[in-house]
Amino acid sequence: MTDTKGGFLSVEDDPFSKHMSAPARPGQPEQEQKPAHMTAAEWERMQLIRKLQRNKAGPYEPGISVLTDKEDTAKERKKCRECGSLEIDFVWEETFGCAVCGKCKERYPERYSLLTKTEAKEDYLLTDPELKDPELLPHLSKPNPHKSHWHDMMLFLRYQVEEYAFNVKWGSAEALDAEFEKREQDKKRRKEAKFKEKLLDLKRKTRTEAFRRNTGKLGGGGGGIAGAGGTGGSAGKGGKATKFGDAINNGGKHVHEWGRTVENEEGMTVKTCTSCGMEVEELEF
DSSP states (O other), X not given: OEEOSSSEEOTTTOTTOGGXXXXXXXXXXXXXXXXXXXXXXXXXXHHHHHHHHHHTOGGGSOOOOSOOOHHHHHSOOOOOTTTOOSOBOHHHHHHTOOOOBHHHHHHOHHHHOEEEHHHHHHHHOOOHHHHHOTTTSOOEEEOOSSOTTSOOEEEEEHHHHHHIIIIIISSSXXXXXXXXXXXXXXHHHHHHHHHHHHHHHHHXXXXXXXXXXXXXXXXXXXXXXXXXXXXXXXXXXXXXXXXXXXXXXXXXXXXXXBOOOXXXXXXXXXXXXXXXXXXXXXXXX
């Protein structure tokens, strides 16, 4: 209810009510507001009439009659391209330039089904400029069924998309399949290379952190032991803390210093000790 300081107006009678009109979608003009002198029932009826006029349905569908005059007889009428019927879908004829009836659309879905913009890009490898060109590929705009405030859906006729993709852009269906397979292989190769690079970076960080932790313990504890008993580590003998890259005195026991992981000729992932040359294989998951 709206308080007008002289009474209250209901939602239907309030000309400034925001509940009587849906918010405009981004990139589109604002919707027409209900006039103040018109009731809600009259406003809904006018919207229905406009929708029928836009879709050429109901009383606004073009008439078909056998009782035609000479002018209509001389003029060639548009017929269904499949069955020759005069009852074609006038919206499709105006939008796509395709004269086809409703029965043939359901009978031949492999030709007359509608494709979304995403399907045309992913299945036929078409680009946005090609899909946005109405002279190249006409499209039918419909409100998005998922979110009302999103942009309208762009629907394309399947046989028109296939004719352009097969005959004009790629040359044949086999060429399109080859391009699709090539892009999939490139995508897989980039994904594997990115995964291996991240894995190597993780290994480097892990080894560095582990070495620093061990170095800190040995350097701190070695000096104490050397001062007490004279048998300390490298930090106790030299009087300074062990740094990255220094050899650690561990009683003569050999500690492998593994290098960077690489692939050998057989395709196995191996790493080699920089001191003794020992090689071990790594299995990556």
